[in-house]
Amino acid sequence: MITRMSELFLRTLRDDPADAEVPSHKLLIRAGYVRPVGPGLYSWLPLGLKVLRKIEKIVREEMDAIGGQEILFPALLPRGPYEATNRWTEYGDNLFRLQDRRANDYLLGPTHEEMFTLTVKGEYSSYKDFPLRLYQIQNKYRDEARPRAGILRGREFLMKDSYSFDVDDEGLEKAYRAHREAYQRIFDRLEVRYVIVSAVSGAMGGSASEEFLAESAVGEDTYVRCLESDYAANVEAVVTLVPDPIPVDGQPPATVYDTPGTPTIATLVDWANEADLPQFAGRTVTAADTLKNVLVKVREPGGEWELLAVGVPGDREVDDKRLGAALEPAEYALLDDADFARHPFLVKGYIGPKALQANGVRYLVDPRVVDGTSWITGADEQGRHVVGLVAGRDFTPDGTIEAAEVREGDPSPDGAGPLVAARGIEIGHVFQLGRKYTDAFSADVLGEDGKPVRLTMGSYGVGVSRLVAVIAEQQHDELGLRWPGSVAPFGVHVVIANKDAEARAGATELAGELDRVGIEVLLDDRQASPGVKFKDAELLGVPWIVVVGRGWADGVVELRNRFSGEKRDLPVADAAAEIAAAVR
Amino acid sequence: MITRMSELFLRTLRDDPADAEVPSHKLLIRAGYVRPVGPGLYSWLPLGLKVLRKIEKIVREEMDAIGGQEILFPALLPRGPYEATNRWTEYGDNLFRLQDRRANDYLLGPTHEEMFTLTVKGEYSSYKDFPLRLYQIQNKYRDEARPRAGILRGREFLMKDSYSFDVDDEGLEKAYRAHREAYQRIFDRLEVRYVIVSAVSGAMGGSASEEFLAESAVGEDTYVRCLESDYAANVEAVVTLVPDPIPVDGQPPATVYDTPGTPTIATLVDWANEADLPQFAGRTVTAADTLKNVLVKVREPGGEWELLAVGVPGDREVDDKRLGAALEPAEYALLDDADFARHPFLVKGYIGPKALQANGVRYLVDPRVVDGTSWITGADEQGRHVVGLVAGRDFTPDGTIEAAEVREGDPSPDGAGPLVAARGIEIGHVFQLGRKYTDAFSADVLGEDGKPVRLTMGSYGVGVSRLVAVIAEQQHDELGLRWPGSVAPFGVHVVIANKDAEARAGATELAGELDRVGIEVLLDDRQASPGVKFKDAELLGVPWIVVVGRGWADGVVELRNRFSGEKRDLPVADAAAEIAAAVR
Incomplete structure (x- = not known):
């Protein structure tokens, strides 16, 4: 069928829409592919819908090719299953909640782990029924705080979400790899430039999790990569390259000094350089020679708040996102004045390992704080610091934590060279969930030995509608849009x-x-x-x-x-x- | 691709699900096509989704064939446009309403007239751009009071809704006919047995409106049809075959009688037969000889309540749905004791035309009350009736109203024979909306003469997901489902x-x-x-x-x-x- 522009429902616009920030948004509106309906809500006009359907078709073909079976859930879901996993609460303001005429609670599905788990549990009962890979292509809903950039981050968006179910870890690993490869084929067919980055999967055990990020200057996700190797990771997932330990023997003893008016790293470094400390034999002291102890309180799900001290070299900030990811599923908060008042051994600006360990506060340090490293740090008294405090000799942390900021130039964990920062747009995610959801619903089947086996699960997502904008973002030029043949509205x-x-x-x-x-x-x-x-x-x-x-x-x-x-x-x-x- | 049952995500059930009422619901669940997720909410398992997609494809092909252009709106919509047409309120409990994190009001779209009108108004500005036919295939939401019968009446369901826009009535008429014929082709390809029935389109002027009803004993819609012709109509849309007027000359004068204790039609008829009235010359008096005057109060949108009397032959009840449809867009209510107290001329059980007309009450009668018909009716005094009150001689109603019940055996309006009652399931609706929505949004374009023209509009719907159940309902036998080749999950x-x-x-x-x-x-x-x-x-x-x-x-x-x-x-x-x- 030939489409005649004299009949096509299309009006192009000469000017950029006033509220559009990113090129793809401007062009998709100017070219009449989409129209705004409300914040984060868009209608698809004929050309936009054609591109969307072509992407959807490619995703479907590749899912079918790895044995995925398509099913379809409602978007409107009862509260019950999401209550059981606590996501009804955890999602916070991001979840659209509503009530029906009988005042029963419902939600608009942001993702469907609960529903798939319950469905598989309802249908299958034997190890013989597995492996199983199910998927759907469906509208998802998230009440974004700042819906922006057009369909790059909408509040109603089309997603392909799949879920794998297996009776053992080996099966999960296979399903994960199959999805990872299918996603590579999908993005290759769409001619999207992307990287696969390691993502944090929480502290629930070393489950693999990776994100597919489309390279884009307007991306909301920051990641780091090594140009000398194929290493790439979300900032939350970067593992610090640990230096070798240093011999303790022969290092000068720790000495406490009066350091009046030095509650910050900068004032402390100034003091140290003016004091001309013998431990530094004339070299300049920098913030990297100091050990900063940051106090937070941490609460495991269902538990009580407990103090936690995080020690990082003074030249680095604690990165909120990395700290949060490292502590997950526990939550953390900063201390308030009442907390300090309750714990008088915490001397603000002068906190050191001694008081922490004497008072039983859990103390985790940056991986760079290896045995034998020597630090200037707080002496737990107003206006006093200790110099030459050696890890492994003068204090022994309870462990390490990946909470310090990652910086461009930091060595890549694979040792291949320095890291550089880049921005990307998340277009896919593969995640070995393990037994989080099957535990929540006791999803067991009969194993080969006649005993119940708890299923293990993976979840995998592709942002179908977002890809329309991602391709527009990567391929456009100053004249307008440019579509690869695989998704162009017309040949x-x-x-x-x-x-x-x-x-x-x-x-x-x-x-x-x-x-x-x-x-x-x-x-x-x-x-x-x-x-x-x-x-x-x-x-x-x-x-x-x-x-x-x-x-x-x-x-x-x-x-x-x-x-x-x-x-x-x-x-x-x-x-x-x-x-x-x-x-x- | 061959689908192997050893790998297919499918479990058939031996027993009917406990809460399933109708055969299609039982079988679609037993055969593993759908699964309940909540009241009126279903997931589509692989086989069900295949059938759904095949129906969707046929609908799409036929819409494209009449020049329909597919677009797609969000299901989540802002309140504003629906406020402008008052549907935010009119939908009552049937509308799913919710708020976002900023407490702005949203709804889940039950149908999209507002959004299409605004979109067309936003893009097009000249008569040259028309005719225009747009459609979408999309999930719709209605908070049904009693979601029942599985996917026959769900709360989230897939619908094809289209909207035509034209600059004149002739264009609308063409668009209407094109959709009507496309729907016939769709249902023929699906091998659905259906009738097209006239439907009431409200009191907004004689706009055409027809429903496609699938023949089914479990249908919720009652309609009547004539077996001797192709006449079929919703009960609300049946037009009474009007008898010829009767000469007034020579008819005996009206006479008032004491009729103690006859506030009901039955007691009145008994009295009349015992009284051996000369007017009836020995023949038996029946309820059809009496004229029953039913009082209601009526309110036009934005207006005040006003009294309305409806006169119907005593052998028929007033049909709530027919009365409501006849009065639309006005609403009506029954009188309460306070209303009667306020109008002492209304003598309950003995209300007659005389007091109504003397007190300025609007008085509409059944079309059978033609000039020259003679009635036994109330004399407006406790325990008194008048016999031989002749229409056109002794009283003159303000007009007629189609409010009396329709009965099997009533003559078909086309005079071809008697009507019989049947039940059906609504699978399609074609509706000449006219300018209701374009008026609400002042959707004008420049006409050929350089003056603004208000667009005229039609809306057309097909229940895509419902059709899965309709086909199951019509085609199944005692052994299970049976799918026509056009929609079967497999050949x-x-x-x-x-x-x-x-x-x-x-x-x-x-x-x-x-x-x-x-x-x-x-x-x-x-x-x-x-x-x-x-x-x-x-x-x-x-x-x-x-x-x-x-x-x-x-x-x-x-x-x-x-x-x-x-x-x-x-x-x-x-x-x-x-x-x-x-x-x-």
Whole structure:
């Protein structure tokens, strides 16, 4: 079927919408692919819907290829199952909640782990039924605090979510790898530039979790990568390269000094350099020579608040996200004045390992604080610090924690070189959930030995609607959108740029020939100037543009490639065949 | 791709689910097509989703064929547009309402007239842009008071809704006819038995409105039809066949009688027969000789309550739905004691035209109350009635109203014969909305004469997910489901009913041959008894079943038709070709 622009429900806009921030958002609106309906809510107009459906189809094909079976849940879900896993509460303001006419609680599904687990438990009962891979392609809902960037972060969005169920870890590992590879094929077919980054999967045991991030300067996710290797990770997931321990023998003893008015690292470093400390033999003291002890309180799910001290080199801040990820599923909070009042051994600005350990406070340090490292740190008295406090000799932490900030230039954990920071947009996530949800619902089946086996589970997601914006973001140029052939709304855009009736008829016939060989054709048959039509063709971004223009009189049409800008004349007689060959 | 039952996510159930009322609901659950998630909420398992998608595809093809352009709105919508048309309030408890984290109001879309009108207004501005036909296939939400019968009436359901926009009535009429014909093609392709019934479109002017009802004993919609013609209508839409007027001359004068203790029609008729009234010359008086005056109060939108009297022959009740439909968009209510106290001229049980008209009460009568008809009715005094009150002589109503009940045996409005009652399930609706929504949003475009033209609009719906249940309801038999080829989850169900390894291999090869010629094959390769497999095959309802069983040794397989039950043996060598020919 040929789509005629004279009939297509489409109006392109000359100007950028006022509230659009990122290029993909501006262009998708200007080109008439989507329209805003409310904050984070968009309607898909014909061209946008075509691209969305093509992406959906590719995702479906690759899921089917790894044995995924498609099912479909409602988006409107009862509270019960989400109460059982505590996600009804945990999701906080991000969850859309509502009541029905009988005042029963419902939610709009943000993701469906609970429902899939319950369904599998309801249907299957034997180890023989596994492995099992189920998926759905469905609208999800999240009440984002700041819906932004158009469909990059909407409040109603199309997602492919799949769930694997296995009776053993080996099965889970296989399912995980199958999904990971399927996602690589999906993003390759979509011609998306992406990296796979290690992601934190919480403190629930070393389950694997990786994110697929599309490379983009407007991405909300920061990650680090090593240009000398293929290492890439979310900041939360970066593991510190641990230096070798240093011999303790021969190091000078720890000495306490009066350091009046030095409650900050900067004032402390100034004092140390002015004091000309013998321990430093004339070299300049830096913040990296100090050990900063940050106090928080931590609460395990269902537990009581407990103090935790985090020791990091003074040249680094504690990174909230890394600390949070390291402590998960426990939550943490900063201490308030009442907390300090209750624990007088905590001398603000002068906290050291001694008082912490004497008072039984759990004390975790940055992995760089290896045995033999020597530190300037608090002496637990107002206006006093200790110099030359050696780890493993003068204090012994309870363990290490990945809470210090990650910086560009830090060594890559694989030792291949320095890390650089980059930004990306999350387009996929693979996650070995393990038994979190099957435990919550006691999802057991009969094992080969006749005993019950608890199922183990993975969850995997692809942001289908978001990918429309991601491709627009990565592929656009200053003239407009550019779509890879796999997802373009049309294969060829035929522009009639000649008012001659014969040229018009010839263009329509050419469109018909292309249609007959299975190429989707957009025919610009409008009464408009060639200039308007060319601008629209560039804005809409169909990868191949055919111009039936002045050359018609000489028996040629022009074929343009929207990506390379390359143009060439084709004799009318061969045009259909040549175009078909180029498009394929 | 061959689907192997050993891997398919499917468990059939031997017993009917406890809470299922109608056959389609029982069978779709037993056969593993859907599963309940909550009241009126269902998940689609693999087989159900396949059928749903095939119906969706047929609907899409037919909408595209009439020039429909597919777009897609969010289901989550802001309150504003629905406030503008008052539907935020009018929908009452049927609307799912919710708030976001900023306490802004949202709803889950029950239908999208507002959004389409605003979108068209936003994009288009000239008469040249029309006609325009837009549609979407999307989840809709309605908080039904009694979600019942499984997916026949769910609270989240898939619907195709389309909207036509035209600059004149002729265009609307064309769009209406195009949709009506497309719907006929859709339901014909789905092999659904249906009738098209006239539906009331409110009192907003004679806009056409018709419903497509699938014939079904479990349907919630009652309609009437004439077996001698193709007349069919919703009870609300039945127009009374009006008798000819009767000459007034020579009719005896009206006479008032003491009729103590006759506040009901039954007691009044008894009195009349005992009184041996000369007006009836010995024939028996029946309830049809009496005129019953029912008082209600009516309020136009934004107006005040006003009295309305409805006069109907005493042998008929006033039908709430017909009265409501006749009065729409006004609402009505019964009178309470305070109302009667405020209007002492209303003598309960003895209300007659005289007092009504003397006190300025609007008085509408059944169309059967034509000039010259003579009635026994109230005399507006306790215990008194008037006999021989002749319409057009003794009283003149303010008009007629279609409020009396419709009964089987009533004459069809087309005069072709009697009406019979039937039940159906609404599967489609076509509706000439006119300018209701374009007025609400001042949706004007520039006309050919340079002056603004208000757009006129139609709305059209098909219940896509409901159709899965409707087909199941109409086609099932006592053994299970039966799917027409156009929507069956598979073309052929191959049952391996022979443990012999060669037979097994042969069945798999046959499945492969069918797959290669484009037939979707379900292969029952499970380790189960032939009896279990046959029962499941009958329950699942694939239209053609191939049994590779005992006959294998003699070189034959059996082909069964699930509808006719017909079986025939096919030589193995020809089997694939013969089966392919049968399926096509």
